[in-house]
Amino acid sequence: MTFYVVARLDQLPEDRGTRVQVGTEAVLLIRTGNQVQAYQADCPHAGAPLEQGAVYQGQLICPWHKGAFACDSGQLCEPPPLANLKRYRVDIRHDDRVWVADQPMADPVVPRPADPRRFVVIGAGAAGAAAVATLRAEGLGNNLTWIDKEVQPAYDRTALSKYVLAGEMPPSEVPPLLEPEFYREADVQLLQAEVLRLDPGRRQILLADGQCLDYDAALLATGAEPRLPAIEGADLPGVFMLRSRADAARLLEQARPGKRVAIIGDSFIGLEAASALRKRGLMVHLIGRHQVPLQRQLGERIGSAVRALHEQHGVIYYAGCEARALVGEGQVQQVVLDNDQRIAVDLVLFGTGVSPATTFVEGLELAEDGSLKADASLAVADGLWAAGDIVSYPCDGRSQRIEHWRVAQQQGRLAACNMLGEQLSFSVVPFFWTYFYDQTFEVLGHARRWNQIVFEGEPEQYRFIALLCFNEQVESVVACEYPRAMAVLSQRMQRPLSRSEALELIQRTPE
Ligand SMILES: Cc1cc2nc3c(=O)[nH]c(=O)nc-3n(C[C@H](O)[C@H](O)[C@H](O)COP(=O)(O)OP(=O)(O)OC[C@H]3O[C@@H](n4cnc5c(N)ncnc54)[C@H](O)[C@@H]3O)c2cc1C
Ligand code: FES
Incomplete structure (x- = not known):
């Protein structure tokens, strides 16, 4: 040295x-x-x-x-x-x-005293991988089984709608969540299997191949499944949804440059897919229920800037409409809107939301949206925890479920510590990012209400930071091209923050 x-x-x-x-x-x-x-x-x-x-x-x-x-x-x-x-x-x-x-220097794992309990993590997405990495970092050396139904799980699915659909990254090269050395060094039993049933009373898991596993401490991190709306023609060939690497590969086989695609849904996934497929050279029709996309989360001015960005890049926007039916002979050929307009297409991609993947869990009462109801420690039953898109947890006196990558990971980490015997409560200010046409939009917090938005910079120039405030209190922050200020705020927002202090912090944090 x-x-x-x-x-x-x-x-x-x-x-x-x-x-x-x-x-x-x-x-x-x-x-x-x-x-x-x-x-x-x-x-x-x-x-x-x-x-x-x-x-x-x-x-x-x-x-x-x-x-x-x-x-x-x-x-x-x-x-x-x-x-x-x-x-x-x-x-x-x-x-x-x-x-x-x-x-x-070496970063040694300090082994815990041998723990005879059998640990199981179900799901190798954001939450599951974070939990397994935490269990390992905390020194759990054995007795850990990690189950996922995908052939090559534990990859960064956020890349699918950004780089994979754009043709910038083959599906097989989506970055893994854990390095190959992790698998070599960690003593984790990986099982490729679908969980068909989980019985929390007996602490038993039934797999699709008939195997039955007992557990002492288990984490449910099975995420969510895309929702296919019940409209005529939704089962036609050429109609797609996007959640997994395999979904993206199937869509890409047909999404050749020059083809016409209708994206149904103006949420983050629909908007990211529109941007990526435009980059790939498809003609993109975007059908959204709202006049202004993301208005509820980001406010009207930022939502309008997002819509304008898509239109500047050639997306044909159908605002305030819904698809009533899909029509075609052996392949989808037209989308019929609720105003009777018909759009000729070669493909359709639904981005119409997801439902928590909980159907295999027996005997637990589900929330209205189908998610598991956890307490503040993310426990859903004795010896059973849940993390990620699958779970609702208490926040400010009500129950909330967040579909964000980093939140799923934070929950996976906390649940893993609690599986090992800690008593931690989950409470974070959520962070989310999204990406259209090489612009990253960052969102901190989850504003349920605001009565004013204070801007530094111009959303229309895609260089701004916006404070969504209820009176003097900052409820959420949205930004483009303010990565350092957002880094500071991601920490500071963990405590209540006033508008004047937020503005001062932004001034004091040059980019
Ligand atoms: C295309 C796309 C782009 C996204 N982009 C962003 C973004 O930019 N920023 C952001 O914050 N969030 C983004 N999200 C949302 C984010 O990916 C999710 O919130 C996050 O993945 C949730 O993590 P999870 O661990 O709960 O579920 P997942 O990551 O979905 O993992 C669940 C795992 O469980 C497995 N599984 C499910 N059922 C079973 C079963 N019965 N048996 C065995 N295994 C099972 C699945 O195969 C999967 O591997 C995006 C989502 C998608 C689909
Ligand atoms: S590059 Fe993603 S957190 Fe650092």
Whole structure:
């Protein structure tokens, strides 16, 4: 191992990391007073340059999807990443020069005392993978079975509607959620199988191949299934939905440049798919119930800017309409709208929402939307927890279910700790991102009400930050091109935040 001199202490700011090169390694220096820590410079999630993130209240926050790490140890605090930062030795000599070693230190797993209980995680999506990574990081060494019905599960499904449909990433190259070394090192029994029945009373799981598994502690993380509306012709060939890698591969076989596709649904999935399929060269018709998409979540001005962005890129927009029927002989050929307009198409993609995948769970009362009702610890029965799109949990005196990638991971991590014996309660400010035509929109919080929106910048220029406020209180923040301010706010919003303090924080956090 060789040490290199890379900086002087007084050159290093404290509100962000500084990227340096140490031999062949890209390293991030983080200064706190006279102490300096050195970590890998690219985020272990999707490779964001961490120097563009923020250091705030003892955490380093990633600029892209707001993963967070402890500044003093590099330990993972918040996903999407599922691994700690690699750490390098630092030596500060008397002339205040900072020396850094060119090889990372080992990050050993400290084994827990042997736990005789049988652990099972069902579902290898966002929540399941985060739970398994946490169980492993906490030292659970054996007795863990991880079940999923997909052939190659545990991949980043958020890439499907952004890069895969655009033709920028083959379905087989969607990034895995855990590195190959994880599978080599972790003593996890992976089972490709569909769960047909789960009996919480007997703590028993029945698989489609007839196998029966007993568990002491299990996590349900089976996500959700796309909903196919009950309209005539919805079962015609050429009609698709999008949830899995296999769904995306099937759609891509027919989605050739020049084809006409109707996307039914103006939610995030429909809008992302419209953007991706335009990039791929299809003619896109977007049919949405609302005059302004996403108005309920983002407000009218931002929703209108989203619609304008799609129209500028050639999407043909049918606002305020619903599809009444699909028509065709052996293949879908037309969409009939509720105003009797007919659109000639080659393909149809439904983006009309999802239902929690809970049909196999016996004996538990479900919420109105079909989700499992958890308590604050995400427990749904003795020895049984739930995380991700499948679960409703108490929040501000009511029950809420959130369909966000990072929330599913946060729930998976917390449920895993509780499976091991902790007593943690789930409470986070949700974070969500979406991506159209190379613009990322970020959303913090889940505003149920607001009576004013304060803008810095212009949504119509796709460079803005907007505070959705109820009186003086910030309920949610939406932004484009403000990654550092959003990184700071992702931490600060965990506590109540006033409009004036939010504006001050934004001013103090230059991009
Ligand atoms: C195309 C797409 C793009 C998205 N983009 C974004 C985004 O940009 N940002 C964002 O915040 N959110 C996004 N989301 C939402 C996000 O992906 C979900 O909220 C998240 O995946 C929920 O995680 P989960 O673990 O609950 O479910 P999933 O990730 O769906 O995982 C569930 C797993 O359970 C398995 N399973 C289901 N039933 C069974 C069974 N009976 N037996 C065995 N295995 C079973 C499934 O095969 C699957 O692997 C997107 C969703 C989709 C579909
Ligand atoms: S790249 Fe850092 S959180 Fe996604």
